[in-house]
Amino acid sequence: MKKAALIVLAILVVDQALKFWIKTHFYMGESHAVIGQWFFMHFTENEGMAFGMQLGGNYGKLLLSLFRICAVIIIVWWLYRVTRNNANNLLIVCISLILAGALGNIIDSAFYGMIFNESTYMQIATFLPESGGYGTFLHGKVVDMLYFPIIESHFPAWMPIWGGEEFIFFRPVFNIADSSITTGVFILIFFQKKVLASNPKEEVADEKP
Numbered sequence: 001m002k003k004a005a006l007i008v009l010a011i012l013v014v015d016q017a018l019k020f021w022i023k024t025h026f027y028m029g030e031s032h033a034v035i036g037q038w039f040f041m042h043f044t045e046n047e048g049m050a051f052g053m054q055l056g057g058n059y060g061k062l063l064l065s066l067f068r069i070c071a072v073i074i075i076v077w078w079l080y081r082v083t084r085n086n087a088n089n090l091l092i093v094c095i096s097l098i099l100a101g102a103l104g105n106i107i108d109s110a111f112y113g114m115i116f117n118e119s120t121y122m123q124i125a126t127f128l129p130e131s132g133g134y135g136t137f138l139h140g141k142v143v144d145m146l147y148f149p150i151i152e153s154h155f156p157a158w159m160p161i162w163g164g165e166e167f168i169f170f171r172p173v174f175n176i177a178d179s180s181i182t183t184g185v186f187i188l189i190f191f192q193k194k195v196l197a198s199n200p201k202e203e204v205a206d207e208k209p
Helices: 002-025 057-084 089-115 176-190 200-207
Strands: 031-035 039-046 142-147 151-154 166-169
Touching: 002 039, 002 089, 002 142, 002 176, 057 089, 089 142, 089 176, 142 176
Parallel strands: none
Antiparallel strands: 031 039, 039 142, 151 166
16 A cells, blocks of 8 residues: 555655646746657646546536546545555556546646636736635646647648648647546556456465465
8 A cells, every 4th residue: 555655645746746836837828848849838727627628617617526536535445455455566556546647636626726816828826825716616727738749730631621720649738647547547458467467476375275
């Protein structure tokens, strides 16, 4: 359980530190190249789900926040069970990554509306402003900043609907928490056999008379 806790804590610290820095140093929409023209720090805020997807309205936002909290409770229970049963270390890492990412975005949704004022194209947000935050509990916005427009081109003119339009891969702007969730899920899906393999220590223990 200590290993899982360290993974979750490390990701949370990095995720929140970067979000805090972006929120208090960038105007909304501000963008700076990090590596050439394919990696940018681009500040935007997500009203809803990961990678810029949205669930509209205040009720939609509240529903999403409550769903995240319920999901975290289930993931914590799952992580507790697998660590208690000496599951494969890779499985523990995967669940820890997913939990860390979920917690990282929950912190934004739950508290950022109360501890920051609004970020705009003309104003950089302030931490704990005297006038109060821009939202209430569970109505905060998730801070996104990682942008990788690796391929920029146009669809062929002959293509129906999108012909001639600009094409960018990868268009969504995301954060460390999103990356953590995606990595954990990716490993679970594509390395199922290895992730779900029995723990060698457990097998040795079973063979003892």
